[in-house]
Amino acid sequence: MTIDIKENVFASVPDADGRFGDYGGKFVAETLMFALAELESVYRKLSVDPDFQQELDQDLAHYVGRPSPLYEAKRWSRSIGGARIFLKREDLNHTGAHKVNNTVGQALLAKHMGKPRVIAETGAGQHGVATATIAARLGLKCQVFMGEEDVRRQALNVYRMKLLGADVVPVTSGSRTLKDAMNEAMRDWVTNVDDTFYIIGTVAGPHPYPLLVRDFQCVIGREARRQAQEQTGRLPDALVACVGGGSNAIGLFHPFLQDEAVAMYGVEAGGHGIASNQHAAPLTAGTPGVLHGNRTYLMQDADGQIMHTHSVSAGLDYPGVGPEHAWLKDIGRVNYVVATDDEALRAFHTLTRVEGIMPALESAHALAYAEKLAARMSPEQVIVVNLSGRGDKDIHTVAQIDGIQF
Amino acid sequence: MSRIAGRFEQLARQGRKALIPYVVAGDPGLDVTVPLMHRMVENGADIIELGVPFSDPMSEGPVLQLGHERALANGTSLRGVLELVSEFRKRDADTPVLLMGYANPVVHMGYAAFADAAAAAGVDALLTVDIPPEEVAPVNAELQRVGMDNIFLVAPTTPTQRIQRITGAASGFIYYVSLKGVTGAGHLDVADVARHLELIRGHSSLPVAVGFGIKDAESARAVASVADGVVVGSALVNAMAQAIEGGGDHEAAMAAAIALLVEIRRGIDNAAS
Numbered sequence: 001m002t003i004d005i006k007e008n009v010f011a012s013v014p015d016a017d018g019r020f021g022d023y024g025g026k027f028v029a030e031t032l033m034f035a036l037a038e039l040e041s042v043y044r045k046l047s048v049d050p051d052f053q054q055e056l057d058q059d060l061a062h063y064v065g066r067p068s069p070l071y072e073a074k075r076w077s078r079s080i081g082g083a084r085i086f087l088k089r090e091d092l093n094h095t096g097a098h099k100v101n102n103t104v105g106q107a108l109l110a111k112h113m114g115k116p117r118v119i120a121e122t123g124a125g126q127h128g129v130a131t132a133t134i135a136a137r138l139g140l141k142c143q144v145f146m147g148e149e150d151v152r153r154q155a156l157n158v159y160r161m162k163l164l165g166a167d168v169v170p171v172t173s174g175s176r177t178l179k180d181a182m183n184e185a186m187r188d189w190v191t192n193v194d195d196t197f198y199i200i201g202t203v204a205g206p207h208p209y210p211l212l213v214r215d216f217q218c219v220i221g222r223e224a225r226r227q228a229q230e231q232t233g234r235l236p237d238a239l240v241a242c243v244g245g246g247s248n249a250i251g252l253f254h255p256f257l258q259d260e261a262v263a264m265y266g267v268e269a270g271g272h273g274i275a276s277n278q279h280a281a282p283l284t285a286g287t288p289g290v291l292h293g294n295r296t297y298l299m300q301d302a303d304g305q306i307m308h309t310h311s312v313s314a315g316l317d318y319p320g321v322g323p324e325h326a327w328l329k330d331i332g333r334v335n336y337v338v339a340t341d342d343e344a345l346r347a348f349h350t351l352t353r354v355e356g357i358m359p360a361l362e363s364a365h366a367l368a369y370a371e372k373l374a375a376r377m378s379p380e381q382v383i384v385v386n387l388s389g390r391g392d393k394d395i396h397t398v399a400q401i402d403g404i405q406f
Numbered sequence: 407m408s409r410i411a412g413r414f415e416q417l418a419r420q421g422r423k424a425l426i427p428y429v430v431a432g433d434p435g436l437d438v439t440v441p442l443m444h445r446m447v448e449n450g451a452d453i454i455e456l457g458v459p460f461s462d463p464m465s466e467g468p469v470l471q472l473g474h475e476r477a478l479a480n481g482t483s484l485r486g487v488l489e490l491v492s493e494f495r496k497r498d499a500d501t502p503v504l505l506m507g508y509a510n511p512v513v514h515m516g517y518a519a520f521a522d523a524a525a526a527a528g529v530d531a532l533l534t535v536d537i538p539p540e541e542v543a544p545v546n547a548e549l550q551r552v553g554m555d556n557i558f559l560v561a562p563t564t565p566t567q568r569i570q571r572i573t574g575a576a577s578g579f580i581y582y583v584s585l586k587g588v589t590g591a592g593h594l595d596v597a598d599v600a601r602h603l604e605l606i607r608g609h610s611s612l613p614v615a616v617g618f619g620i621k622d623a624e625s626a627r628a629v630a631s632v633a634d635g636v637v638v639g640s641a642l643v644n645a646m647a648q649a650i651e652g653g654g655d656h657e658a659a660m661a662a663a664i665a666l667l668v669e670i671r672r673g674i675d676n677a678a679s
Contacts, residue, residue, distance in 0.1 A: 017540060027509055027536045029465045031561035031586055033568065173471050179462060186464045191587040193563060290509040290536065291462060303483040304514030306461040 010257040013327065018207020018294075021330060023323035026206040028293045031190045040208045042113055047215065052108065059104045060219060063137070064094045066101075068220075070227035070384070076354045083237065083377035085370055087357070087387040088224045088252065097360065097389030098220060098248045099130040103199055105216035107134040110197035117141040117196045121185040123150055123178035123244070124315035124362065125157025126389055127201030132166035142166040145184040147177040150314050157393055175308045178318045182292050202245025203322030206293030210322050217251025224384055225255050232382050238263040238373060241386035242365040243283070243336065244316035246325045248388035253334060263335070266325060267369040269311035270338030280309035282321050283329050283336040291319070296326045312341035312397065313361035315389075339368035347371060348391060348398060360389035361397065408555050409502040409530045410578040413452055414613040414634060423674050424635030425450055425626075426615055427642055427667055428506065430457035430473035431490055432482025434646055438656045440493045442663065447501050449664050450671035454494075455533075455637060458487050458507030465535045467590035469640040472647065484511040484520075488527040495528035502530040504557060504578075509536045512545070521548035531555035531578050539568075539575045546575060559583050560606055562598065573610035579635065580606055580614045587618065590640030594619035600632040622666075623673030630677035638670055 013020045026036055046052040060066040069089045077085045090098035103120075110118050118140050122128030128144040135142035144161055148170040151158050161168050174180040182205075189198045203210045203217070228236050239256060241249035243266040256262045271279030279285065282297040289298040291306060299307040299319040311317040328334040339347075347367035352358045359367060363386070370385045377383070391398075399406065407415070417424055427446050431439050443454050459477035463470065484507075491503050505524065512520050512534060524532070531554055537545060539558065549556050555578030560569055563586060573580060584599050585591055603614050616629045617637030626636050645666045646659035654662070 025541050026538060027541055028538065029535050029561070029583075030538055030559040030572075031563050031583060033538055033540075034561075034563040034565060173468075173475070174461060183462050183464045187467070187588045190465065191591065193586055287514075290513050292464070293536070295513075298510070300510065300514060303485070304511035305478065305483075306510070 010254070013324065014207060014211055018211070020324045020327035022288070023296050023326040024207055024210060024294050026293060027290045027295065028206045029190060031193065035189070035193045036206055036208070043109060043208055043212050046109065046112060052112070056105055056108060059108070060101065064100050064104060065092065066219065067223040068092050070224055070231060072231070073355050076351065077374065079354060080371055080374045082374035082379065083381040083383045084379065085374055086228065086236070086382065086384045088220060088384055090220060090248065090386060090388045091357070091359065091363070091390035095130045095133050096392065097126040097130065098217065098251060099127045099201060100133065101219055101251070102201065102213050102216040102247060103127070103130040103134045106197070106199040106212070107138055107140065110140060110199070111138055113197060115195060115197040117192065118199050119143045119145065119185050119188050119196055120199045120201060121145050121178065121181040122201065123181070123317055124313065124393060125150070125154040125161070126315060126393070128166070128168070129157055129160050129164070131199050132161040132164035135166060136164045143169060143188065145169050145171050145181040145188065147171050147175070147181050149176040150178065150181070153314055153397065154393060156396065178314070179306065202247040203250045203324060204245045204292060204294060204296065204320055210294065210324055213247055214250045214254060214324065217247050218254050220248065220251035220386065221253060221255035224252060228382065228384060235259055235262055236382040236384045237261070237377065238265065238383045240265045240267060240366045240370040240373065240383060242267045242316060242362050242388060243321060243325060244269065244280070244318050244362065245320070246322040248386050250322060250324055252384070252386045257333060264333065265369055265373065266334050266336045267365045268336060268338045269313060269316035269365060270340035270343070271310040273340055274338060278310040279338065280311040280317050280319065281338050282319060283325060284338050288326065294323045296320050296323045312344060313365070313394070315360070315362040316365065337369055339365040343368035345398065345401065357387070358391035359387055360391050361394045363388045408553065408578060409500070410453065410555050413502050414579060417452060423630040423633065423677065424452040424615060425671055425674055426453045426455050426635050426637045427451050428455040428457055428637055428639030429642055429663070430459055430470065430477045431487040432459060432477035432480045433473045433643065434476060434650055434659050435656050436480050436482060436486070438660060439490045442660050443494050444497060445660060445664050446667055447498060449668050451501070451667065453502045453504060455504045455506050455639070456487060456491070458484055458505050458511060460508040460511060463508060465588055467588040467640060469590045469644045469647070473643040484515055485523070488523050488529065491527040491529050503528065504531040504533060505529055506533040506535070509534050517545045517548040521552045521554060525552035525554060529554065531557050533557040533581060535559070539571050542575055557581050562586055562602060566605065569606055570609050573606070573612065576612060578612070580610060580612050581637065582606060582614050582616045582633070584616050584618045584629070589618055591619055594625055596628040596632065599629065603632055623669045626670040627673035627677040630674040636674055642666060
């Protein structure tokens with residue numbers, strides 16, 4: 001399927017039912033339908049309310065530390081010998097990742113709705129930390145659901161959340177990772193829907209979450225667009241971002257979707273390789289289905305059961321993906337590709353050694369693909385990579401793989 | 407008239423309320439489900455609700471989550487569940503069978519293929535927890551084509567206008583979720599349930615069954631005094647799991663479930679009289 005991108009189709013999705021083409025929607029239990037309708041109507045009002053926008057902008061500037069720099073990785077670009085690579089430094093945000101752009105926004109919604117309690121799911125712990133952080137600042141009660149397997153892998157972030165006053169609940173059902181944490185958060189929400197706001201961390205889930213998370217993350221792309229023009233005098237030739245649920249990628253891509261000449265690459269977690277079946281790449285190797293409130297591409301077996309995924313990065317270890325990505329794949333606007341665990345680990349080490357910037361393993365997937373892409377391009381061309389988070393949280397994982405004992 | 411509508415009519419004539427037991431197909435074993443269904447019918451079940459196991463059962467409490475996990479570990483698939491219903495139908499042509507589960511296995515099979523296979527197997531109705539009226543049109547078209555009922559949930563949070571929309575798309579009966587929470591939760595408020603049932607009945611002449619949080623003869627009696635039917639799930643699944651944990655075999659598990667079912671039947675009949 002192709003579309004004429006001169007027409008402003010990108011502003012027309014999602015439609016009133018939360019659909020991006022065939023994807024998205026509201027596939028949840030009846031008990032939650034009322035809460036989603038309430039959230040949608042509050043958000044519709046606040047998203048055009050100048051006071052709310054000003055409050056959000058203030059927080060983004062003075063609490064998160066925006067705008068984040070667009071940094072030209074000259075030494076790394078030269079060593080590859082192709083395009084100029086610029087890094088959008090979301091790793092420099094307060095709490096160390098792009099996740100906080102969204103939690104600041106959703107927590108303000110919770111405050112305006114008078115909800116005293118927030119819950120969140122988390123994989124790597126970055127969204128959990130960002131939620132616990134803003135909950136501490138606004139004095140909201142906070143509970144974070146995290147798969148038992150991820151609690152083990154990300155012990156440092158678990159302790160960070162506890163220091164921030166959040167209650168971290170290890171989830172022992174299913175595969176004990178991000179998808180199960182999301183199941184458990186939904187169960188909590190259905191039980192405590194009167195006083196609880198569910199802060200979803202990615203552009204997935206039932207409508208209006210894919211819309212509002214996109215809106216809160218688009219600050220990344222808006223800044224990058226302006227910064228690229230200031231620094232290079234034109235728009236970039238290509239954008240690269242990793243895709244788990246896909247919030248950092250949508251945040252970077254969305255403000256450029258109508259710029260026909262800007263190519264876009266969403267990099268999924270290739271794990272041990274697509275052929276191994278141990279990966280987390282639903283757009284590359286999955287099929288459409290329904291999970292966690294929306295219709296999208298999923299990793300599923302022949303009976304429609306959700307498959308266990310694998311990625312070295314807990315933040316990408318998820319069998320679904322935001323519905324807007326599913327749509328962007330089908331209409332051919334964004335190219336979805338993979339980077340394996342090994343490729344991401346190599347990129348982690350390369351950027352650390354060549355630029356003195358230690359990326360999150362999630363972001364390292366984008367870097368790994370950007371390196372290949374840059375090599376095929378000319379030195380006059382420009383790539384912007386979303387460096388969605390910093391790698392401190394992954395030092396333990398990397399050390400373990402390298403056989404280092406502390 | 408559908409088997410479900412017929413069953414509720416028959417019960418109404420007799421002045422009885424429907425007992426609707428829920429078990430997860432394939433739990434505790436694939437060989438248990440069909441004999442258990444027959445024994446539940448012999449011991450007072452009016453409609454059987456078979457849970458279709460799913461890897462991510464988002465509305466289930468801990469007891470049914472484990473039931474789904476055990477059933478999947480036993481190799482239960484949606485097609486396998488349909489085979490179990492076919493097997494059940496060889497000896498029982500009268501008892502309505504309702505499948506309850508999540509969207510994705512049905513979506514993956516395809517609505518048309520599912521409707522054909524389910525109707526051929528003798529399934530009477532489908533209840534998908536995560537397909538609300540907003541998303542139901544394509545599946546409803548297929549269910550109607552083969553004469554199957556679509557059972558919808560109404561929740562304590564459902565506003566009045568939505569009740570109208572839901573009852574408009576529903577057939578068979580309305581399933582009222584008695585509490586805000588997951589299956590097996592323990593904070594049932596019968597007066598509150600009664601208020602909501604009155605609201606629902608103001609919009610629909612369909613029978614209303616109540617589920618979530620009914621666990622014994624007393625809670626079943628209380629709910630049956632206001633509802634047309636009582637759904638019991640987690641308590642039965644838990645009774646079987648406990649029996650097996652205590653060293654019992656599948657026969658012991660079935661016996662435990664049936665003992666509880668008989669007690670609950672008595673509770674319901676006490677309310678009706």
